[in-house]
Amino acid sequence: MDLENSIKDCISQELEKGIIEKVIAAKLEECIASSIKDMFGWSGEIKKVIEDKIKGVMVPYLEKYDYSAYIVKLDNVLVDVLKSSSIENKKLLTNFKELMVVNEKTKSIKVSDLFDKWKERVAKEIDTSELEVSYDDGVSYEMVEISLDFEEDSSRSWSSFEYGTLYFECEKDKDMNLEIKVNRYTNDNNKKEWSISGESVQNLNSLRHLDDFELFLIKLNQDGTKIELDTTCESDEVTPDKEPEASFS
Numbered sequence: 001m002d003l004e005n006s007i008k009d010c011i012s013q014e015l016e017k018g019i020i021e022k023v024i025a026a027k028l029e030e031c032i033a034s035s036i037k038d039m040f041g042w043s044g045e046i047k048k049v050i051e052d053k054i055k056g057v058m059v060p061y062l063e064k065y066d067y068s069a070y071i072v073k074l075d076n077v078l079v080d081v082l083k084s085s086s087i088e089n090k091k092l093l094t095n096f097k098e099l100m101v102v103n104e105k106t107k108s109i110k111v112s113d114l115f116d117k118w119k120e121r122v123a124k125e126i127d128t129s130e131l132e133v134s135y136d137d138g139v140s141y142e143m144v145e146i147s148l149d150f151e152e153d154s155s156r157s158w159s160s161f162e163y164g165t166l167y168f169e170c171e172k173d174k175d176m177n178l179e180i181k182v183n184r185y186t187n188d189n190n191k192k193e194w195s196i197s198g199e200s201v202q203n204l205n206s207l208r209h210l211d212d213f214e215l216f217l218i219k220l221n222q223d224g225t226k227i228e229l230d231t232t233c234e235s236d237e238v239t240p241d242k243e244p245e246a247s248f249s
Helices: 002-016 019-039 045-064 068-083 087-100 111-125 198-202 212-223
Strands: 108-110 144-152 161-170 178-185 193-196 226-228 233-238
Touching: 108 111, 111 144, 111 161, 111 212, 111 226, 111 233, 193 212
Parallel strands: 108 226
Antiparallel strands: 144 161, 144 233, 161 178, 178 193, 193 226
16 A cells, blocks of 8 residues: 555656646647648648749749850850760750750741752752762762642631641652641731641651751741741752762773
8 A cells, every 4th residue: 555655646746746738748749840840741731832932933033034144154064065075965965055046036937948948958968878970060969859849738617727738858868858837827917927836846856866957947946937938839959968989980
């Protein structure tokens, strides 16, 4: 009985000291800290509220910010990287650098001018391995026939858009062939102006393999350049830039 009385006295004394209140207060503090931690955690409500507020301020600011001041710095960095890169990586970085250059936007371009730029691409990039060599006026590869055609796609009478395709074709090298999807509003005042479809740009090769003409198309798309349909059918002949080695055997 003395032991039991001693235990009772001990409990009574601790209760009088407020131990229950202290334990509850400590546990309550732990609970509050844990709850706050959870609310600031990965899927916590407070974290979501703060993220929404930050996005509301930062995203519009970043979208409107003028990054032109950093182009020079980026250019210097890319030049240094290019000097120490492999040939394959140099092509990728050179193309990236070209896309980052800030030039005056091209508001519109005629299809005939686009055809002329594509002719330059064919002359520069065409595969000459299957071409015959001409000796009529010096030594050169045979001229290659190229063509441009525009076809307007059929669409519903109620549709707000009209669609078409520009076909660039090279008789001697199928890899030079290219199609550019275009579209326009049916109620557009200028019926000759079309826009490049994003699909045309997405279907191009990776940045590592883009040529000058493909980079040009991407820039036109980024600038929202209008395509003026001043012609729907063209044909011409192109002389390859590469020169064959003379052989008289």
